[in-house]
Amino acid sequence: MASNSALETTIDKILNNTEKDIHSNIQSALSESQQKLEDSIPKLESEYDKIISDGKKEADKIEKQIIGSSDIEARNKQLMLLEEAVDKVFTKALDQIANADRSGDYSNLIKTMLEESTQILGTSEITVFTNAKDKDVVQSTLSQFSGAELSPDTIDCLGGIIVKSKDGAMTFDNTIDARIERLKPLIRKDIASKFGVGN
Amino acid sequence: MTTEGGVQYSKIAEIKGPLVVVDDVENAAFDELVEIETTEGERRLGKVLEVGNGKAIVQVFEGTTGLSISGTKAKFVGKVMEMAVSKEVLGRVFDGLGRPKDGLPDPIADKFIDINGEPMNPEQREYPKDFIQTGVSVIDGLMTLVRGQKLPIFSGSGMSHNLLAAQIARQASVVGTTDDFAVVFAAIGVQYSEAEYFRRSLEESGALKRSVLFLNTADDPAIERIITPRVALTVAEYLAFELGMHVLVVITDMTNYAEALREISAAREEVPGRKGYPGYLYTDLSTLYERAGKLNGRKGSVTQVPILSMPSDDITHPIPDLTGYITEGQIVVGRDLFRQGVYPPINILMSLSRLMKDGIGEGSTRADHSEVANQVYDAYSRSQEVRALAGIVGKAGLTEIDLKYMDVGDTFEKEFLTQATDENRTIEETLTLLWKIVSKLPKNEITKIKDKYVEQYYKEE
Numbered sequence: 001m002a003s004n005s006a007l008e009t010t011i012d013k014i015l016n017n018t019e020k021d022i023h024s025n026i027q028s029a030l031s032e033s034q035q036k037l038e039d040s041i042p043k044l045e046s047e048y049d050k051i052i053s054d055g056k057k058e059a060d061k062i063e064k065q066i067i068g069s070s071d072i073e074a075r076n077k078q079l080m081l082l083e084e085a086v087d088k089v090f091t092k093a094l095d096q097i098a099n100a101d102r103s104g105d106y107s108n109l110i111k112t113m114l115e116e117s118t119q120i121l122g123t124s125e126i127t128v129f130t131n132a133k134d135k136d137v138v139q140s141t142l143s144q145f146s147g148a149e150l151s152p153d154t155i156d157c158l159g160g161i162i163v164k165s166k167d168g169a170m171t172f173d174n175t176i177d178a179r180i181e182r183l184k185p186l187i188r189k190d191i192a193s194k195f196g197v198g199n
Numbered sequence: 200m201t202t203e204g205g206v207q208y209s210k211i212a213e214i215k216g217p218l219v220v221v222d223d224v225e226n227a228a229f230d231e232l233v234e235i236e237t238t239e240g241e242r243r244l245g246k247v248l249e250v251g252n253g254k255a256i257v258q259v260f261e262g263t264t265g266l267s268i269s270g271t272k273a274k275f276v277g278k279v280m281e282m283a284v285s286k287e288v289l290g291r292v293f294d295g296l297g298r299p300k301d302g303l304p305d306p307i308a309d310k311f312i313d314i315n316g317e318p319m320n321p322e323q324r325e326y327p328k329d330f331i332q333t334g335v336s337v338i339d340g341l342m343t344l345v346r347g348q349k350l351p352i353f354s355g356s357g358m359s360h361n362l363l364a365a366q367i368a369r370q371a372s373v374v375g376t377t378d379d380f381a382v383v384f385a386a387i388g389v390q391y392s393e394a395e396y397f398r399r400s401l402e403e404s405g406a407l408k409r410s411v412l413f414l415n416t417a418d419d420p421a422i423e424r425i426i427t428p429r430v431a432l433t434v435a436e437y438l439a440f441e442l443g444m445h446v447l448v449v450i451t452d453m454t455n456y457a458e459a460l461r462e463i464s465a466a467r468e469e470v471p472g473r474k475g476y477p478g479y480l481y482t483d484l485s486t487l488y489e490r491a492g493k494l495n496g497r498k499g500s501v502t503q504v505p506i507l508s509m510p511s512d513d514i515t516h517p518i519p520d521l522t523g524y525i526t527e528g529q530i531v532v533g534r535d536l537f538r539q540g541v542y543p544p545i546n547i548l549m550s551l552s553r554l555m556k557d558g559i560g561e562g563s564t565r566a567d568h569s570e571v572a573n574q575v576y577d578a579y580s581r582s583q584e585v586r587a588l589a590g591i592v593g594k595a596g597l598t599e600i601d602l603k604y605m606d607v608g609d610t611f612e613k614e615f616l617t618q619a620t621d622e623n624r625t626i627e628e629t630l631t632l633l634w635k636i637v638s639k640l641p642k643n644e645i646t647k648i649k650d651k652y653v654e655q656y657y658k659e660e
Contacts, residue, residue: 057623061404068405072290075408076303079287083304120206122225169223171207171272185283185308192307 086191097176098158102137110134110141110161113174114148117163121170124148129155129162207236207274212254214263214271216466217422219245221273224255230315232280233257238270244296245273246280248467258463260296262420279315282430283308284437289381290408292398295415295423297430314429316436316490325493327527328557330564331447331502334370334623335363337545337616340633341572342530345558346373346445347493349503351453353519354532355512361393362620363532363543364451364506368397369404370623371447375563378498379444382410385431387424388455391416404621411438424459432490432501439499446499448491451506457484457518473517481521488525514549528552541617548580564626567652571633574647575611578640582608600644607639634658 100106118124124147130138132154138161142148155162160175180187210222219235221227233245235257245259257273259266282297287306294300297314327347333339344350354360368382384401386394394414401407411434415427428450435446450456457476464477472478491503505526509519512534523529533546559568582604589597589605597605615632618624624632634656637645645653 061621061623064405065403066405068408069402071408072402075290076301079303082307169208169210171209172205173207185305185311188305189307189309197307 082192082195082197085195086188089191090187094158094180100159102134106159107137107141110137111144113161114141114145114163117161117172117174118145118148120172121163121165123165123170125166127151127164127166129153129164131155131157131159134159134161205234205274205276207272209272211266211268211271211273214266214268217259217263217420217463218248218466219257219259219263219266219271219273221255221257223253224250224275225253227255227275230279232276232278234274234276235259235266236272236274237266239265241265244280247275248463256467258422258425260420260423260426262422279313280426281311282314282433283311284434284441285309286438286442288411288434289438290410292412292414293430295387295413295419295427295430297413297426297434300414310437310441312433312437314426314433315486316429316433319489319492319494323495325495326557327493327500327502327554328563329376329500330374330558330626331445332370332372332374332626333367334372334625335366335543336618336624336629336632337543337547338367338530339564339624339626340568340615340629341547341576342528342545342550342552343555343558343564343568344502344504344552345554346500346502347491348528348552348554348558349488349491349505349526350528350530350552350554351519351522351526352504352506352530352532353514353522354506354508355534356508356510358508358532358534358537359542359544360506360508360532361389361396361451364449364504365397365400366543366620367504368410368447368449369400369406373445374626379442380409381435381438381444381446382406383413383431383435383438383446383448384410385413385415385427385448385450387415387427387450387452388417388419388421388458389414389452391418421455421459421462424456425463428453428456428487432487435501436490439501440494440497443498446501448501448503449506450487450503453484453505453507453522454510454518456487457507476517480517481524484521485525488522527554536612536616539612541612542620543616543618545616547576547616548583565630567648567656568626568630570648570652571630571637571656574645575615575633575636577647578604578607578636578644579611582611600641603640603644607636610639611636 114128118126124145126148128138128142128148129151135154139150142150157175157177160179162175163172164170208221208224211219212222213220227247227250229247229250231247233247235243235245243259243261245257247255248258249256283306285306285308291299291303291306292301299305325347327345329346331344331346333344338344352360352363368384371382373380384397386397394416398412398414401410401412413427413431415423431448431450435448438444439446457480460480460483461476464471465475469477472480488503488505491501493500505522507518507522509516528551531546531549533544536544536546556569560566585597585601585604586608588601615636638658642653642657
């Protein structure tokens with residue numbers, strides 16, 4: 001019996017010690033994990049801040065993309081509409097020029113064009129080309145320019161003349177079409193300003 | 200804009216390379232614009248290179264392929280080449296000659312400006328000293344770009360300079376001011392895929408609306424490349440000095456420009472200089488680079504980042520060599536870093552921004568910027584020496600402090616230098632990273648930073 005009670009006492013001791021050990025282990029594990037948890041809070045907070053700031057950056061980027069591309073799209077549509085309107089004005093103006101009356105000041109215009117052309121080419125030995133409609137006006141004006149002759153061939157243009165030196169080396173295009181083409185960027189700007197663009 | 204018409208000449212004496220010699224020409228002027236008409240009625244543009252003895256030598260921008268002596272006509276327009284400019288050019292894409300490439304009509308012009316520009320009066324130049332944030336840490340932190348500066352990127356063929364160019368164009372901004380900012384991007388002789396990448400990259404990031412693109416692709420005639428940077432800079436000058444915007448001009452690749460110049464020079468039978476480039480390459484390059492700057496009393500600025508690929512990575516090649524004489528520093532893209540997969544692979548030890556010191560510090564970036572940058576530069580330089588030593592004696596033969604420097608080098612390349620192509624870092628983020636590298640060193644190794652900054656920013660790990 002005595003040996004049994006000694007055994008039991010030993011077992012109780014061992015159990016008590018083990019229980020104490022386990023308790024102390026649990027306690028230290030608890031405090032360790034609490035410490036780790038506390039330590040990780042600033043890290044977590046900084047991770048959280050980073051995620052939020054990255055997300056904000058990404059959102060800003062997407063916002064910029066959406067606004068940028070819709071601005072561009074809207075602007076492009078406006079440009080196309082404006083161009084369409086400018087083209088309409090041009091077509092109408094060209095139509096009016098083509099059907100304009102050739103009497104009155106028109107012969108003065110042809111004279112000015114011929115003077116300008118001979119001056120630029122540096123010779124009055126020239127052949128003049130014009131369209132069928134202006135042939136008579138040009139022919140009558142040519143009498144004032146010695147050495148100039150009208151070509152029997154006609155050209156396709158709204159009005160005005162093409163002047164060629166008789167040796168064929170130099171040509172000066174002084175048709176209304178060429179003048180409009182040269183001035184087109186400035187005319188476009190004027191028309192656009194009438195629509196309230198570029199003011 | 201001249202509205203007078205020009206005389207058309209039909210006596211073509213010779214066609215040689217990109218040049219056409221016209222006979223019996225009177226009253227032509229140097230640099231005058233010429234319209235070449237082919238027998239099929241196709242029109243090409245060119246400019247007068249030389250006049251005299253009744254002859255004019257015309258350089259045809261779109262090449263002379265398909266032109267014949269008989270039937271070709273040359274019309275001398277009576278004006279130099281001009282670019283139509285207005286605020287409407289923002290958000291537009293043009294070809295290398297300044298013609299719309301986006302399917303939209305010509306912009307309504309506010310002005311027509313000679314593409315050769317006007318030289319800036321040196322007396323009127325204002326010293327550049329305001330910071331431009333590119334969002335690329337290595338540039339902002341260690342070779343800061345300043346408004347009005349010209350800072351080239353020296354790269355090599357096949358390296359990631361075009362990615363970097365696009366990233367800078369997308370991200371660049373002026374900090375601490377409400378002034379308008381614009382980017383003019385000129386691509387010279389790039390592949391179609393690259394041109395498309397630049398366009399899409401700006402479009403998708405929303406940066407296109409504040410940008411103007413000039414795209415001259417590799418299949419466009421080489422001679423057009425002479426014009427591309429000039430039209431781009433003309434637009435930049437207008438936006439800067441007429442509209443008061445801060446304009447960043449990115450030009451890639453200047454090597455293709457110099458090649459085109461060499462082609463014309465050879466066709467003109469001029470005495471070649473180094474590697475066949477004309478003797479006036481330096482002067483010619485300066486007419487482009489010197490268009491960067493700020494003017495007294497004007498609000499805007501033109502900043503240039505020209506990119507050039509060095510043939511055989513040779514920094515002594517005439518193009519980078521002469522560029523380096525004109526510009527204010529250089530950013531060098533390193534082959535070794537590129538091979539290691541680092542992006543952007545910038546070799547900081549060979550790079551330098553000469554105007555950085557005036558564009559950083561209190562009031563522009565942060566008071567400690569200069570010192571922390573110097574310390575990192577020094578530490579990285581030391582890490583390279585240690586790496587070389589480790590290659591000989593092995594890591595085991597290194598001292599503890601050597602190993603720390605090696606660690607600094609690795610952290611620098613992995614965390615600071617390496618950046619995603621869509622990662623836009625603020626200057627504060629960049630400085631934080633610089634301090635992270637410095638904090639890897641023991642305090643007694645920090646010799647270039649004032650104690651008060653060390654106290655404030657040093658975080659021992």
